[in-house]
Amino acid sequence: MALEFERPLIELEEKIRELEATAREQNLDLSEEIGLLKAKLERLEREIFEGLTPWQRVQLARAPGRPTTLDVAERLFEEFVELKGDRAFADDPAIVGGLARFSGRRVVFVGHQKGRNTKENIARNFGMPHPEGYRKAMRLMDLADREGLPFLAFIDTPGAYPGISAEERGQAWVIARSIQRMSRLKVPAVAVILGEGGSGGALAIGVGNRVLILENAWYSVISPESCAAILWRDAKEAERAAEALKLTARDLLELGVVDRIVPEPGGGAHRNPEGAIRELQKALEAVLGELEGLDPEALWQDRYRKFRALGAYRET
């Protein structure tokens, strides 16, 4: 299921594969032709990806095959143990978390979890948490504090679930609590936007000392579709809304909302998750290195200064 703008790349890749097969089967030397096509592929890939519109990036952020929190956990950590449940009501499959070993150090992690296919997505509620998901995240923040372990949060949600059950159990209340709880962490906290950073449901686990974002991920106050539905009264205007919201990694870096962009390999993270996670590992090691010497008070100050400064206004 390729995205529209990826088609030329996929066609070219197919052609290369065909030539390689022919060369093998007929024992021919086609290396020159293949080399030329590969160079062309690389060039085309660069051209397409440099010129991506915000809306195309939103589509990449949602593309099947893009690494989810559990994909990241499996490849990024030397080992991890998933911990479940909010100790009050239920286990929310839309948020996962646990203990892990990252580049030799012990850490606690949480993250939104989307499905890798439709069936899984239904079970995971498309990565849209209920209040119990955020309570699980807060419980893991408590654990990180108690054990003095760095806290890593992976963001990938269209938003917190907007449904009757979620509202009855205080979705807004629990998101506010989670923002507050995360801001109070006594340990280094890093948030990484892997794919979709949909509004308060994303920010609930986004109050990091450092906030990283994958190159083609998005993060905003509302999804382009919902924004279009409200402001243009037409969800089909999502493309325009995506432009207007300034939700791409580069825009967010300029606004100061994120601290660092994690580059994705050519073709995007969904076509090369391993490559994306290798880059993420480098970035995480670097930012954890900056934070690990700081005491709880310095970490709070660092977080407070960062978020206190966000906003644009003029004073008279």
Added chain:
Amino acid sequence: MAIERLFRRRRTRGEGREVPELWIRCENCGAQLYKKDLEQNLGVCPHCGHHHRIPVEDWVKILADEGSFEATTGRVHPVDPLGFVDTEPYPERLARYQQKTGRPDAIYGGRAQIGGVPSVLLVMDYAFAGGSMGSVVGEEIARGAELAAEENRALVIVTASGGARMQEGALSLMQMAKTTMALEFVFQKRLPYVSVLTDPTTGGVTASFATLADVIFAEPGALIGFAGPRVIKQTIRQDLPEGFQRSEFLLKHGLLDAVVDRRKLKAELVRVLKLLYPGEADGA
């Protein structure tokens, strides 16, 4: 005959907009109310008890002790950080709301005594862009909390908001973290924070400072929640139960401390503030 003529004449004058409207129809029960009576009743319909939205200045009159209020908001003005254009450019939208309300953005407040308790009182203005929270609202909430902590005042916030302001994108979202973190100074100094949620309070405001208060009051019948009813309906494709997301429903679900009639709110607020505010009696 004479009386009929009198009625006819009044109606014509009303339609001609020559005199300010003296009568108002209750949004809920439809009763014709004399505007002055409704104002004297703090915007509460004397027939059905419906709480009408009232101007933010009226909120200050209701809650602050007479003559004690000193505004601190008004100096922070919105800008257009994204160059946002939807059906109209954001700066034009802002100018329209500024003209309508006489305020730079959707918040009004300052120092006040409430039942003798030194306080910072902040009121969100739904008439300004649906009370939406962008950088200015976030900044004023944060400054209000910091001022309360600095001057040992209680913090009282009256909310009315459709949520975060879309036209400032992720910066609006960040106000949720900023306001939440600024409250920390109030809590650290053991100063009370009480929020009063009015109709409607949804989205990013509910999911940040509004619901982090020590005591949460709500007005009767107020719509309060994370997602708006329209979004929920679209998501689940079902009709919503009667009274869903209204104050009384939320009280039952353990999310509020009390649903308080506006006419009794000041008394209730003062009682709570006096119990929470560290006074001389505690040897503080």
